[in-house]
Amino acid sequence: xxxxxxxxxxxxxxxxxxxxxxxxxxxxxxxxxxxxxxxxxxxxxxxxxxxxxxxxxxxxxxxxxxxxxxxxxxxxxxxxxxxxxxxxxxxxxxxxxxxxxxxxxx
Numbered sequence: 001x002x003x004x005x006x007x008x009x010x011x012x013x014x015x016x017x018x019x020x021x022x023x024x025x026x027x028x029x030x031x032x033x034x035x036x037x038x039x040x041x042x043x044x045x046x047x048x049x050x051x052x053x054x055x056x057x058x059x060x061x062x063x064x065x066x067x068x069x070x071x072x073x074x075x076x077x078x079x080x081x082x083x084x085x086x087x088x089x090x091x092x093x094x095x096x097x098x099x100x101x102x103x104x105x106x
Contacts, residue, residue, distance in 0.1 A: 009024055021066065027097045030065065031065055034065075036063075040059035041054065071096060075089055
């Protein structure tokens with residue numbers, strides 16, 4: 001069985017396994033740099049599971065930055081009836097850091 005971990009970053013939780021590629025909120029490292037996530041909530045391998053209270057002591061997940069990407073374009077539309085000036089459409093694209101999990105320690 002593969003080792004997996006549940007980590008917390010940017011107010012979100014991710015279930016990660018080694019070799020997996022994920023997109024985190026923009027962190028700023030250049031491609032090839034290492035990222036260490038120390039807020040590990042759970043580490044499991046097969047039937048053995050370590051659950052933190054709230055974090056697992058000494059556990060960390062190491063990632064390698066692949067690059068920055070943009071999310072899909074979102075168009076929030078604001079409309080208020082009988083007020084022509086408040087009809088507006090804006091576009092937004094969130095920036096993400098794409099990273100690959102290199103190791104899970106814990």
